[in-house]
Amino acid sequence: MxxxxxxxxxxxxxxxxxxxxxxxxxxxxxxxxxxxxxEVMAQNPGSTPQDVMLGAAMFLCFGGVLLVIPILVGVFSFRLSKKE
Structure with missing residues (x-):
C-alpha cells in the first residue's frame, strides 16, 4: 500500500x-x-432515570469504539506503507 x-x-x-x-x-x-x-421521560413514561443513563452510557461506549477505528486504520495503514 x-x-x-x-x-x-x-x-x-x-x-x-x-x-x-x-x-x-x-x-x-x-x-x-x-x-x-x-423529554425522554415524557415520551416514554415507563422509563426510569437509570434507563436513560444506561442509554447515555451505551452512546458513549459505541462512540468510543467508533472513534478508535479511524485511529487504528491510520496507524496500521501508515505502518504498512513504510515497510514497502
Whole structure:
C-alpha cells in the first residue's frame, strides 16, 4: 500500500466512523448531564432515570469504539506503507 492510498483510507474512515462517533459521544454527554431526561421521560413514561443513563452510557461506549477505528486504520495503514 502506498502512502497516498493509506492517506485516502484514513480520511474515508475518519469521515465514516469519526464524525458519527463524535455525534454519539456528544449525545451521550448531554444525556449524562440530564439535558434530555425530561423529554425522554415524557415520551416514554415507563422509563426510569437509570434507563436513560444506561442509554447515555451505551452512546458513549459505541462512540468510543467508533472513534478508535479511524485511529487504528491510520496507524496500521501508515505502518504498512513504510515497510514497502
Amino acid at each position: 502506498n502512502r497516498t492510498t493509506a492517506m485516502i483510507v484514513t480520511i474515508v474512515s475518519a469521515l465514516a466512523c469519526g464524525i458519527p462517533s463524535l455525534v454519539l459521544m456528544c449525545l451521550g454527554v448531554l444525556a449524562l448531564f440530564g439535558a434530555q431526561v425530561p
